[in-house]
Amino acid sequence: MAKSKQNVNPVQRPIRKFAPIFILPTFAAFLIGFVWPFIQGIYLSFCKFNTPKDAKWVGISNYLKVFSDAGFLNAFKNTAAFAVVSIILINVIAFMIAYALTQKIRGANLFRTVFFMPNLIGGVVLGYIWSMIFDGILKRYGTYLTANGTYGFWGLVILVAWQQIGYMMIIYIAGLQAISEDMMEAAKIDGANGTQTLFKVVIPNVMPAITTCTFLTLTNSFKMFDQNMALTGGLPSIMQNGAKVNVTELLALNIYSTYNINKNWHGVAQAKAVVFFILVAVLAIAQQAATRSKEVEQ
Amino acid sequence: MKTKKQNYSKLSRLLSLFFLLLSIVWLMPIFEVLMNSFKENAFVNLNPFALPNSESFVGFANYIKGMTFGNYPFVKSVCYSLFITVVSVFLILLFCSMSAWYIARVDSLLSKSFYYLCLFSMIVPFQMVMFTLTFTADKLKLNTPYTIPIVYLGFGAGLAIFMFLGFVKGLPLEIEEAAAIDGCGPVRTFFMVVLPMLKPTLISVGILELMWVWNDYLLPYLVLDRTKYMTIPIHVQYLKGSYGSVDLGATMAVIMLSIIPIILVYMFCQKHIIKGVAAGAVKG
Numbered sequence: 071m072a073k074s075k076q077n078v079n080p081v082q083r084p085i086r087k088f089a090p091i092f093i094l095p096t097f098a099a100f101l102i103g104f105v106w107p108f109i110q111g112i113y114l115s116f117c118k119f120n121t122p123k124d125a126k127w128v129g130i131s132n133y134l135k136v137f138s139d140a141g142f143l144n145a146f147k148n149t150a151a152f153a154v155v156s157i158i159l160i161n162v163i164a165f166m167i168a169y170a171l172t173q174k175i176r177g178a179n180l181f182r183t184v185f186f187m188p189n190l191i192g193g194v195v196l197g198y199i200w201s202m203i204f205d206g207i208l209k210r211y212g213t214y215l216t217a218n219g220t221y222g223f224w225g226l227v228i229l230v231a232w233q234q235i236g237y238m239m240i241i242y243i244a245g246l247q248a249i250s251e252d253m254m255e256a257a258k259i260d261g262a263n264g265t266q267t268l269f270k271v272v273i274p275n276v277m278p279a280i281t282t283c284t285f286l287t288l289t290n291s292f293k294m295f296d297q298n299m300a301l302t303g304g305l306p307s308i309m310q311n312g313a314k315v316n317v318t319e320l321l322a323l324n325i326y327s328t329y330n331i332n333k334n335w336h337g338v339a340q341a342k343a344v345v346f347f348i349l350v351a352v353l354a355i356a357q358q359a360a361t362r363s364k365e366v367e368q
Numbered sequence: 369m370k371t372k373k374q375n376y377s378k379l380s381r382l383l384s385l386f387f388l389l390l391s392i393v394w395l396m397p398i399f400e401v402l403m404n405s406f407k408e409n410a411f412v413n414l415n416p417f418a419l420p421n422s423e424s425f426v427g428f429a430n431y432i433k434g435m436t437f438g439n440y441p442f443v444k445s446v447c448y449s450l451f452i453t454v455v456s457v458f459l460i461l462l463f464c465s466m467s468a469w470y471i472a473r474v475d476s477l478l479s480k481s482f483y484y485l486c487l488f489s490m491i492v493p494f495q496m497v498m499f500t501l502t503f504t505a506d507k508l509k510l511n512t513p514y515t516i517p518i519v520y521l522g523f524g525a526g527l528a529i530f531m532f533l534g535f536v537k538g539l540p541l542e543i544e545e546a547a548a549i550d551g552c553g554p555v556r557t558f559f560m561v562v563l564p565m566l567k568p569t570l571i572s573v574g575i576l577e578l579m580w581v582w583n584d585y586l587l588p589y590l591v592l593d594r595t596k597y598m599t600i601p602i603h604v605q606y607l608k609g610s611y612g613s614v615d616l617g618a619t620m621a622v623i624m625l626s627i628i629p630i631i632l633v634y635m636f637c638q639k640h641i642i643k644g645v646a647a648g649a650v651k652g
Contacts, residue, residue: 085474085554092470092558094464096525097482102508103522104489107500114500122503169388175380177387183638184391187398190630191643192583194601195623198608199397202404206416232397241643293493296585300605325495326586342498347496354491 092365115341120333140313142342145324152223152320153291158231161280164235164324165292168242169272170252182243186236197300200229216305222318226294226301233297238283245279246272278361292350295322321346398627405430412616422578434621442622445603448513452588452599453581456520459578460528461570463521469562475546475627483533489526490568497523498590504590507556511596516588520581535569536562561593571640575633582630600626 078079110122115294119125144200167185169306171178188196204215215221246353249272257271273280298304304316316327325346329339382586403419404412411424429612435443471479501519505511510519539562563570568647585601598606604626606617633643 083549085470086476087480088472088554089474091555092466093482096467096521096529097478098480099518099522100485100489100525101509101522102504102520103501103524103547104492104497104526105485107497107504108489108492110500111497111501122500167387170383173380173383174377175387181387181391184394186642187395187631187634190634191627192581192585192601194583194585194605194608197624198604199401199622200414200617201480201608203397203400209600211458253483295600299585300608312463322493322495328499329499334497343495343499347492350493351491 071337078214082155083110100347111340112344114337115344118337118339120336128337132337133345135338136341136345138362139328139338139342140310141315141319141328142321142324143203144315144317145319145321148223148319149294149321151287151294152294155227155288156234156291159227159231160238161283162236164238165242165280166282167235168239169245169268172246173237182236185239188233189237191233193260193296194300196229196233200225200232201301216318217304220319222302222305226298226318229292229301230294234287238287241279241283241286242276242331245276268340281357281360282344285353285360289350289353289357291320292353293322294320295326296322299326321357323350397426399490401620401623401627405434405616405624407616407617407620409412410614414618430615430617430621431625432490433615434618434625437615437618440598440603442603445598448597449582452513452516452520456524456581457574457577459517459521460524461574464528464573465526465563465570466558467525467534469558470537471529472533474610479534483529486526489523494523494586497638500588501587502590506648511591511593512612513592513599518585519591523587524577524580528577531576532566532569532635533534533574536567539565545648571637575637575641578633579630 071298086200110363114122116127116129117125118128118132151158166352168179171181198239201215204221208217208221209212213221215225242322253271253275257267262270296319298320302318304319306318307314309315320328321342325339328335329343400416404416406420406426406428407430408426411418411420434444435441466483471483482572501523503517510516543545543561544557552560553628576591583601584599585605588597588599588607589602594602604619604623607636608624
């Protein structure tokens with residue numbers, strides 16, 4: 071938008087006067103719902119507090135506690151492992167389903183509808199449903215879901231795969247459908263077989279979709295909360311160097327439980343939240359950068 | 369299309385069969401809940417995978433019980449969830465589309481800084497602001513179902529404005545100029561000219577926000593006064609917490625009731641949902 075055009079434009083000038091109507095309600099709510107809590111959150115991460123009124127500045131001691139907290143480190147390791155496993159599992163299966171469904175097969179639309187459906191159900195309800203299923207199965211072997219950290223971890227992987235495969239499949243289908251017929255035809259004429267076409271033509275052409283989905287599964291795994299809380303709630307817990315560690319807890323749940331369990335650790339929980347924010351923000355910015363560079367190549 | 373008989377290869381028939389089986393497996397968890405919602409409590413616990421038989425089948429008794437049992441009947445949570453979702457989505461659609469139009473059309477410090485703040489808010493996870501948001505909401509008395517939509521508007525504004533902006537920027541300026549020359553003021557221009565053109569985006573954003581608010585657990589759990597108000601996800605988690613002491617059959621009925629509305633919406637506007645969800649993929 072050129073400046074010179076703006077001044078003569080009959081649309082721009084009158085709108086300015088209407089700023090209170092157009093922008094103020096959202097801006098006020100945005101200040102209440104985001105800007106102020108964000109600023110206060112940064113400040114309180116350097117304080118010992120119970121409520122904002124009794125906040126006392128303690129410098130970086132909250133952050134030092136964060137990085138020496140066994141629970142947080144365990145949650146970080148869990149989240150990283152969970153992210154790697156779910157990225158691979160979800161993307162491979164979603165791509166295979168999308169690839170098969172874009173071939174000429176009967177009922178492809180129906181299958182697409184079915185696979186996407188779990189996405190509509192909220193995380194808490196998902197957690198409840200699957201905890202019932204896992205407990206039902208494990209009962210036959212005389213055990214239960216929260217008896218063992220391994221069950222909880224893989225249980226969450228299965229739950230999240232069930233929920234997200236349909237979503238990623240939609241993105242892959244869109245990517246696959248964008249490949250031009252001519253290119254596929256050319257590959258066929260040149261005598262490429264199925265495998266060659268897949269790896270030399272199809273996959274390079276859906277790289278943008280692969281980047282998007284990889285980062286989506288990555289950020290989703292890092293921000294996972296509802297499902298984690300509703301499925302195992304972080305249980306079982308063990309004692310490790312004199313501190314209680316919830317074995318199946320991921321980062322977001324760890325922040326939450328730190329705040330709720332120990333009143334003296336409100337500042338530490340907020341510091342964890344800041345560290346968490348930086349992690350998620352770096353991932354999101356890396357995603358933007360990766361997507362941009364792919365767009366340039368195209 | 370009718371004259372051309374579709375020729376499916378042998379491989380494609382096999383694939384169809386495979387996907388049919390996979391679809392059935394995929395729907396099993398939902399079927400499992402449906403099945404148990406018709407069984408008596410004791411039988412759910414005994415064997416959750418058994419089909420209802422003449423002994424365990426109780427018809428719709430669980431549904432009636434599920435909606436009304438306890439000192440906080442589920443039907444209350446359903447009403448609060450409905451109210452919060454409808455009002456929040458309405459507020460977000462109305463005010464964020466207005467703001468996006470203002471930001472796109474007016475080149476001022478306010479609109480520029482608001483735009484960059486919106487972009488920034490999209491990479492901030494809820495955990496970063498959740499504790500402090502609770503304090504602010506308590507102080508401003510935003511902790512009731514009637515006022516919590518303001519919190520949703522505030523926290524959801526970033527993504528909604530970003531999505532609206534993407535569309536508003538593509539609208540031809542000439543139409544608005546014509547309206548202005550014809551003596552149409554900004555408010556009328558927006559509601560009579562711009563808003564109708566925004567319809568597809570309103571649907572996409574609306575569906576995205578609808579699914580977010582309806583399924584959201586943590587925000588209402590932290591913000592609302594828990595002793596007085598629950599939403600569906602809060603209620604379901606509450607029931608899970610009291611595992612064993614509550615009627616499992618009735619709980620399954622309640623879960624079914626919370627899934628059904630969203631599946632119905634999905635059936636009717638599948639195309640928009642898939643589009644809207646894919647559009648929301650930009651949020652970090």
